[in-house]
Amino acid sequence: MVPMSEHELYPIGDAARRSGLSVSAVRFYADAGIITPTDRNGTGHRLYDIGAIARLELVRTLRELDTDLDEIRRLLEGGTTLHDLLTTHLAIVERQEHTLRARRAVLRTLIEQGGGTAAQADLMHRLVSMTDEEREQTVDDFWNGVGEGLDVPEGFVDRLRAMRPVLPAEPTADQLKAWIELADLLRDPGFRTAVRDYLRLTYSTDIGRTVASPDFQEFVHESGSAIMKEVMALRREGEPPRSPRAQEAVVRFMEAANGLSGTPLTAQVRDRMADGFRRLVDIERMIAEEDAASEGPVYDDTQGRYLALVARINGTGEEQESDPLLYSWLADAMAAPAGG
Incomplete structure (x- = not known):
């Protein structure tokens, strides 16, 4: 032309x-x-x-x-000027494109579910077509309901609330599918009650309150998390657990973790932390068995499910290293030197 x-x-x-x-x-x-x-x-x-x-x-x-x-x-x-008209036109086309992506996600989800009803299709389309403000309000309403009158350390529910889904401007089909599932759960009173019950049962105990305390949470998600990522990187690179590089990073992590209790990092403390990682495989197996036998809410179906879906939506899901070789490497690195 x-x-x-x-x-x-x-x-x-x-x-x-x-x-x-x-x-x-x-x-x-x-x-x-x-x-x-x-x-x-x-x-x-x-x-x-x-x-x-x-x-x-x-x-x-x-x-x-x-x-x-x-x-x-x-x-x-x-x-309006020609530039304004073209800008308006582009915005409309982009909104139309977003709508088509949303419809595609809904259709794929319904097909995978075996069809579904017209009401389900309408609900799914409304969920993926929500504005950013509507999504934010849905998340806030959920955590407001979960946290109301909940007897857990101050700020813990707000930390969970901060781990919220942020659907990108051009989400993938998997991100849209995860948002459909999460939005449906956030509007489900049964899921809200299950999360609330899990948090109450888990974090109202003495040990649970320690884990949910602001200092412990800040360490796990901020300073301690950064150091542990260094340690994991060294392990993936094949660094021996007793090498100077591994020891420098592992000792920094143990000192920071032990600092929460205000006690020094002694040889005895190092050996206790090493023994803890050696027992971690048995502990995880025991937790899994208890969850399977439990009639109450469990992590994977409540808090864990929320966090896993948020990770998929945000594209931040990372494969967790949880194998005996990893725990053995950490235990060997944390153990006090012979004669120390």
């Missing part, structure tokens, strides 16, 4: 072809006063400049989105 000139006038056939409309549609919008053509020579022939053609293309897009003529007229009578 020949490039358009900003100052040239085009006959109605060209205007129709370039805007994607039929000639009769272009004539209709002219008669309705939506797009006014130019009659430069007084011949009665309708001519359109580049601005009018851009307006026609915008009108076509708006009509495809079921925008009524009065709304279109109000937009076009706002004295």
